[in-house]
Amino acid sequence: MTSPVQTDALIVGAGPVGLFAVFELGLLDIKAHLVDILDRPGGQCAELYPEKPIYDIPALPSVTGQELTDRLMEQIKPFGPVFHFGERVDMLKRVDSGFEAVTDAGTTFLAKVVVIAAGGGSFTPKRPPLAGIEAFEDTSVFYAVRKMDAFRGKHVVIVGGGDSALDWTLNLEPIAKSVTLIHRRPEFRAAPDSVNKMRALEAAGRLKFLIGQVTKLNGEGSELKSLTVRGPVNGGPEQEYGIAAERLIPFFGLTMKLGPIADWGLNLHENLIPVDTERFETSEPGIFAIGDINWYPGKLKLILSGFHEGALMAQAAHRHIYPDKRVVFQYTTSSSNLQKKLGLL
Amino acid sequence: MVKITYIENSGKVHTVEGEPGQTVMETAIRNAVPGIVAECGGACSCATCHVYVDEAWKEKTGNPSPMEEDMLDFAFDVRPASRLSCQIRLKPELDGLVVRIPEHQN
Numbered sequence: 001m002t003s004p005v006q007t008d009a010l011i012v013g014a015g016p017v018g019l020f021a022v023f024e025l026g027l028l029d030i031k032a033h034l035v036d037i038l039d040r041p042g043g044q045c046a047e048l049y050p051e052k053p054i055y056d057i058p059a060l061p062s063v064t065g066q067e068l069t070d071r072l073m074e075q076i077k078p079f080g081p082v083f084h085f086g087e088r089v090d091m092l093k094r095v096d097s098g099f100e101a102v103t104d105a106g107t108t109f110l111a112k113v114v115v116i117a118a119g120g121g122s123f124t125p126k127r128p129p130l131a132g133i134e135a136f137e138d139t140s141v142f143y144a145v146r147k148m149d150a151f152r153g154k155h156v157v158i159v160g161g162g163d164s165a166l167d168w169t170l171n172l173e174p175i176a177k178s179v180t181l182i183h184r185r186p187e188f189r190a191a192p193d194s195v196n197k198m199r200a201l202e203a204a205g206r207l208k209f210l211i212g213q214v215t216k217l218n219g220e221g222s223e224l225k226s227l228t229v230r231g232p233v234n235g236g237p238e239q240e241y242g243i244a245a246e247r248l249i250p251f252f253g254l255t256m257k258l259g260p261i262a263d264w265g266l267n268l269h270e271n272l273i274p275v276d277t278e279r280f281e282t283s284e285p286g287i288f289a290i291g292d293i294n295w296y297p298g299k300l301k302l303i304l305s306g307f308h309e310g311a312l313m314a315q316a317a318h319r320h321i322y323p324d325k326r327v328v329f330q331y332t333t334s335s336s337n338l339q340k341k342l343g344l345l
Numbered sequence: 346m347v348k349i350t351y352i353e354n355s356g357k358v359h360t361v362e363g364e365p366g367q368t369v370m371e372t373a374i375r376n377a378v379p380g381i382v383a384e385c386g387g388a389c390s391c392a393t394c395h396v397y398v399d400e401a402w403k404e405k406t407g408n409p410s411p412m413e414e415d416m417l418d419f420a421f422d423v424r425p426a427s428r429l430s431c432q433i434r435l436k437p438e439l440d441g442l443v444v445r446i447p448e449h450q451n
């Protein structure tokens with residue numbers, strides 16, 4: 001095991017609220033590492049509505065989810081946050097020097113305080129509602145490709161029309177016994193270059209593309225054998241037919257699930273973490289919760305509220321880390337001390 | 346007011362009234378019609394407000410926009426009559442509209 005990453009603050013979740021927390025903590029000299037299961041910052045704003053305008057961010061009459069994320073990234077840059085993307089924080093426990101956290105990729109953190117900014121929970125692939133699919137998961141049905149070897153020499157079926165579906169169709173084609181891509185229509189939401197490559201391989205007979213939808217999984221125990229597909233046959237009317245399938249990778253988008261946070265020994269209130277509205281601290285001193293994940297009387301799940309929560313949390317985190325230091329209240333407009341931290345002086 | 350009939354997969358029928366300008370999704374949620382989840386609150390970002398528009402109403406409700414078509418890729422058991430109900434806005438011509446709710450929202 002590699003040695004643990006030491007940090008003042010560990011922020012779980014790099015959504016808008018986790019990002020702005022870097023700023024508020026940074027003004028108080030608290031450095032942060034952030035972990036997010038997504039491969040980029042922005043949480044819901046970047047994953048669910050990057051191109052849609054938000055109208056209730058103060059002083060920005062209209063800003064898209066992606067623009068807001070980009071601006072936050074620019075604003076927090078002076079504080080040098082360190083990001084760990086594509087990892088989920090699975091375990092969190094108190095140790096002598098603060099807190100120890102471990103991700104699913106095995107990264108270990110030693111943090112003085114932990115800020116849970118986990119929104120609606122970890123983004124997790126959606127499970128299509130096909131009867132009995134659970135039995136095949138992790139042996140025959142996968143929602144992401146972690147180890148290519150699981151697909152070597154197998155009849156692989158990929159369902160979906162986005163970049164992930166196209167990318168894995170192209171990547172697995174050389175090593176699988178056969179690759180079939182199934183999508184409900186001939187248009188894709190993927191990079192045109194990948195679509196062209198897929199079409200060329202199809203024309204060369206190296207993979208199959210079917211228009212249709214999977215309606216049934218057939219197999220024994222956890223071993224998938226075939227799929228029932230409904231779709232037009234040779235340009236004719238829709239029919240149900242079977243195809244060989246030992247591995248299935250369905251891409252039906254992502255949804256948010258609380259995930260491992262439920263096991264961290266914190267008090268929960270309907271899958272949210274209750275906090276007080278002075279410190280935004282959880283039932284465990286030194287563990288804070290801000291943004292969509294927390295709950296208190298009057299809570300509104302707004303980005304605006306999450307920013308405010310971050311500012312107050314940072315004061316409390318400072319008192320937790322430096323019980324003997326006094327925080328002097330200062331404005332960024334006039335304090336040379338704060339401007340130095342922002343890299344302006 | 347615009348009358349809408351929602352038919353659950355079990356066959357249970359709910360006939361309710363909505364206001365022009367509201368969506369078919371909002372009208373379902375306000376009237377506690379089960380089976381429409383609407384995780385994203387109508388932003389065409391979740392595909393959990395999937396319905397099948399009755400044949401007789403397909404022309405009046407129109408076709409999904411390209412953005413809605415993209416989001417329908419994330420719905421399950423999509424058919425030619427599939428729509429995302431947050432993208433159908435009520436107007437007087439839709440008085441009497443009938444939609445069916447699928448067995449599952451993905």
Ligand SMILES: Cc1cc2nc3c(=O)[nH]c(=O)nc-3n(C[C@H](O)[C@H](O)[C@H](O)COP(=O)(O)OP(=O)(O)OC[C@H]3O[C@@H](n4cnc5c(N)ncnc54)[C@H](O)[C@@H]3O)c2cc1C
Nearest residue numbers: 013015017037043044089118119121122123291292303388
């Ligand atoms: C369609 C839509 C429109 C919206 N419009 C508005 C609007 O107009 N105005 C407004 O104020 N709000 C709006 N919202 C709500 C707003 O997006 C949320 O309030 C905001 O994203 C919450 O930010 P957050 O940082 O708390 O959490 P999120 O944005 O949910 O980010 C949390 C992140 O934490 C990660 N995470 C969780 N658990 C773990 C773990 N264990 N390990 C690693 N990573 C983890 C998740 O993957 C996620 O990326 C909208 C939401 C949606 C879906």
Ligand code: FES
Nearest residue numbers: 387389391392431
């Ligand atoms: S409510 Fe989310 S797509 Fe309609």
